[in-house]
Amino acid sequence: MKNVPFVSLRRQFSQFEESLVAKFRQVGKSGQYVFGQELEKFEKEIAQFCGTKFALGVGNGSDALFLVLKALDIGPGDEVITVSNSFIATAWVIAATGATIKFVDIGRDLNIDTDEIEKAITKKTKAIIPVHIAGSPANMTALNRIAKRNKVHIVEDAAQAIGSIYKGKKVGSFGVAAGFSLHPLKNLSIYGDGGVVVTNQPYIYKKIKKLRNHGLKNRDSCALWGYNSRLDTLQAAFARIKLKKLPEINRRHKLIAKFYCEELASLVEIPHQHSLEDSVFHNFIIRVKNRKKLQSFLAESGVETKIHYPVPIHLQECSEHLNYRRGDLPKTEFAARQILSLPIFAELKDIECEYVVKKIKKFFRDNTTLGSV
Numbered sequence: 001m002k003n004v005p006f007v008s009l010r011r012q013f014s015q016f017e018e019s020l021v022a023k024f025r026q027v028g029k030s031g032q033y034v035f036g037q038e039l040e041k042f043e044k045e046i047a048q049f050c051g052t053k054f055a056l057g058v059g060n061g062s063d064a065l066f067l068v069l070k071a072l073d074i075g076p077g078d079e080v081i082t083v084s085n086s087f088i089a090t091a092w093v094i095a096a097t098g099a100t101i102k103f104v105d106i107g108r109d110l111n112i113d114t115d116e117i118e119k120a121i122t123k124k125t126k127a128i129i130p131v132h133i134a135g136s137p138a139n140m141t142a143l144n145r146i147a148k149r150n151k152v153h154i155v156e157d158a159a160q161a162i163g164s165i166y167k168g169k170k171v172g173s174f175g176v177a178a179g180f181s182l183h184p185l186k187n188l189s190i191y192g193d194g195g196v197v198v199t200n201q202p203y204i205y206k207k208i209k210k211l212r213n214h215g216l217k218n219r220d221s222c223a224l225w226g227y228n229s230r231l232d233t234l235q236a237a238f239a240r241i242k243l244k245k246l247p248e249i250n251r252r253h254k255l256i257a258k259f260y261c262e263e264l265a266s267l268v269e270i271p272h273q274h275s276l277e278d279s280v281f282h283n284f285i286i287r288v289k290n291r292k293k294l295q296s297f298l299a300e301s302g303v304e305t306k307i308h309y310p311v312p313i314h315l316q317e318c319s320e321h322l323n324y325r326r327g328d329l330p331k332t333e334f335a336a337r338q339i340l341s342l343p344i345f346a347e348l349k350d351i352e353c354e355y356v357v358k359k360i361k362k363f364f365r366d367n368t369t370l371g372s373v
């Protein structure tokens, strides 16, 4: 069998090529490349998709979260709680405001352990950023209860979870606001960087509308110091095309995940889902005892895998000043040694999924002592 890539963006491009090129011509001829109708339409459509009142296209998913924190007036002297098991951007958005990052450990589902949060809350805590990791929804019921009891905001990092459902509602609609990423690797992806803020709060919507555009109220008057973080008109137009296909893309991710779960549950620890319908499985993360050996075996067999994420954020060089030590977040650190992401993307063929499973089964047949975690 040929190689099974972890992801192939080229495969998807060819499916969309004609409509994207037609859109490029249309936007090109319109002469409107920043703001305009395509962006406004995309914002309406994505708000409707997420079940929120408002959506704003911004420069990327990191900015989406950062601008929410800025809209909440979070800055030096404040504390924001999040997880260390995430992409670096989750913590960077806190650092960028000047607030202090407080990490909380994760549960077996790789999401924030809601039982640990209140121990980390102080008078300075202004917000909690749960990450719906790999598309798997965090425990929003517990999070919102904690937020209410302690008068802090929940800002959902939904970068990996567009379309995931928690108790019948789309993620992104639970906190005060949420940030999504439209990065090429995400389930809803564009052809460069992009992000979206969704919220039900008019004050956040109004403030970010200014913040993303230099703080301008209109062309000539500036209300506050802002940023230049807008979703390009062309990328918004592309995102509209992709959004129409998102339910199909997510369905395919779920189908592949279901197949992996059914085939591998007796060999490795499969993702902890309340229900397979909840997650859009941006990634499919298993846990195994001898991750290194399995990963090498799969690589030799032509199966590309990744680790999301091998070094927790609290142990990164950039976090040194936060004074965390190895052992401070034991469940996060333990998970980082065991997790392995298998290939999953909408264009992954059945025969390729079957090959991945076949190879993992062979690995455990040949290494009977290893077993799952």
Ligand SMILES: Cc1ncc(COP(=O)(O)O)c(C=O)c1O
Pocket (backbone or CB within 6 Å): 060, 061, 062, 063, 086, 087, 089, 090, 131, 157, 159, 160, 180, 181, 182, 183, 193, 194, 195
């Ligand atoms: C969990 C998480 N948060 C935030 C981001 C930041 O998104 P972006 O890369 O669009 O800035 C990402 C994207 O990689 C992510 O995976």
